[in-house]
Amino acid sequence: MNSTCQISLINQPILADWQREKLVQIHEGKVYIYLPVSDKFPLQNIQKAARSIEKMGVDTATLVGELWSEDTQWAFALGFTCAEKLTSVEFTGEKSCVDSLNNKLAVFGWARDLTNQTPTQLPPESLAKSAIDYITAQAPDKVTAKVIAGEALEKEGWVGIYNVGKGSIHPPCLLELDFNPSKAEKTPVSTCLVGKGITFDSGGYSIKSNAGMFNMKADMGGAAVVAGALALAIRQGLNQRVKLILCCAENMISSHAYKLSDILTYKNGVTCEVANTDAEGRIVLADGLLLAAESEPAMIIDAATLTGASVMATGGDYSALFSLDQKLADQAKLTAKAVNEPLWQLPLEIWHQEKCPSEFADTANSRPIPGGGPGGASNAAGFLSRFVPNEGKGWLHFDLSAAYNGNSNRLWAAGATGLGIATIANLLTSEPSK
Incomplete structure (x- = not known):
């Protein structure tokens, strides 16, 4: 051939x-x-x-x-x-069709390549820099960025990212990137995108098996998806102010690593007992959601390779969607269908916040049983809902169960898929449902 x-x-x-x-x-x-x-x-x-x-x-x-x-x-x-x-x-x-496809292919290619990189190639600060460089290249005069790294995270109160990443020799970091086409400081923020950027997940002291750890270079897939979505939306003519927040850390074991039964106190006063160091994604995303809330956006979208439970529920063919705002969830499902990205809504109610109880804190980050127990994906979403404003109105949580394949199959080559990028990009550029 x-x-x-x-x-x-x-x-x-x-x-x-x-x-x-x-x-x-x-x-x-x-x-x-x-x-x-x-x-x-x-x-x-x-x-x-x-x-x-x-x-x-x-x-x-x-x-x-x-x-x-x-x-x-x-x-x-x-x-x-x-x-x-x-x-x-x-x-x-037609040229318009070819241009649209080439824009998608370029952004998907970047995001998939980023996810496929090895943990040694892509420590946390490199992930943040890659996102800054790529998105700035789409609109050089409309992007500003701030990175908080290492000990500065603890000093500024970002306890989740700091604790998950402090056991690694590679410092954790929090990226806040601001795409502001008007360049006016008082322009309202339309949407905040929050991505889980765990560049390698050993599981920490709740250590994974060899098989379970093998593909954990892809645990920053959520960061790649939301960064890619913003880049694609800019290429598609995005004219709203959007902030990108990436929660970047490497979850490792060392004498300095966070431990089971540690208690973290977040900026909103919520205390969290660590019941499982391998349920670290929700710990870092809590910081990102709190930072997003500070901008008072109309919409907050987070994306993460968060739970094995979502893979068990969807078979890895769909991404899982959670929301306390059903009108917005319905819009997201229609958007996903329009761009042919498989998306399935799983249960979430406000009482899911109570599904990970602790005797010593407001909540635990999981339950100390394999997979977090029944309803693990919904329970993780319930944990996150403690950190979003307006009782969840305007918030979408994507659990990216279809983000990565360790082996090729009849539809996909091995590696990252990029699924979720087109859906989120279209949500950024579309009018809110009435």
């Missing part, structure tokens, strides 16, 4: 023999994806075909022909791209 290959989409088989019903058909050196008009899962089958074509040794796929739409081309790109070729697709069609 040539390193560059033209791919056509057809709805009538190009072959008349036993191969006529095959999804991928090769005839006279040309490659075709056969998608009958009656196909019930067209985007999924195109993504599956793209994985097969990439495995043939094709380095760059050039899409040709009149049957390709924007949605089908994007499905192909998601299936074809992989760690070594994250932007190796050439699109076809």
Whole structure:
């Protein structure tokens, strides 16, 4: 197979023999994806075909022909791209369509590559710098950023990020990036994006198994998704003020690491007993949500590879959505459907705040049983809800159970998927539901 290959989409088989019903058909050196008009899962089958074509040794796929739409081309790109070729697709069609697809491919490629980097390549401060550099490049005169790192976190009261990251030789940090197209200091903040940026998660003293730790370079996937979403929204013409907050730390074991039964006191006065050092994502996100609330935004969106429970619930095919604001949750689900990103809402009520009780503090960060016990994903969201304003109105929590695959499968190459970026980007640029 040539390193560059033209791919056509057809709805009538190009072959008349036993191969006529095959999804991928090769005839006279040309490659075709056969998608009958009656196909019930067209985007999924195109993504599956793209994985097969990439495995043939094709380095760059050039899409040709009149049957390709924007949605089908994007499905192909998601299936074809992989760690070594994250932007190796050439699109076809009207210039506006090609430009839109190229913008998405570039941002997804950046975010996926960031997530695929090793923990040694990407310590916490490097993650923050990467986000600053990439987003600033999208709008150089409209972005400012502040990073608080190391001991300064404790001095300024960001106890969650500080404690989770203090056991590592790589200092933890909190990034607050401000995209302000008006450049006016008093411009209201439309949205705050908060991302979990755990660049490696050993589990701390609640140490993970070897198998459970192997893919933990991707535990900063939430940070990559929200940073990518902001970059994509800027490329799509975002004209609202948005702040990006990344909670960056490496969760390691050392003589200085935080311990089970430690009690943290957050800026809002909530006390938290550490019942599981491996439930660190919610500990750092609490700081990010408190910082977000200071800007009094209309909407707060956080994203995190937060719980194994969400993977168990969704099979890793969907991201999980939680909210106490059902109107906003409905808008998020419609937005996800419009951009073909699988999203499933799981239960969250205000009483989920009480699902991780402590005898010594207002709450624990989990329950000291495997996986946090029944309803673990909802309980984690309940913990986070203690740190958002307005009783949760305007808040969305994405538990990114489909953010990363340790092994390739029929739809995805191994590595980060970028799922969630398009949904959140569209939420930033769309009008709120009435």
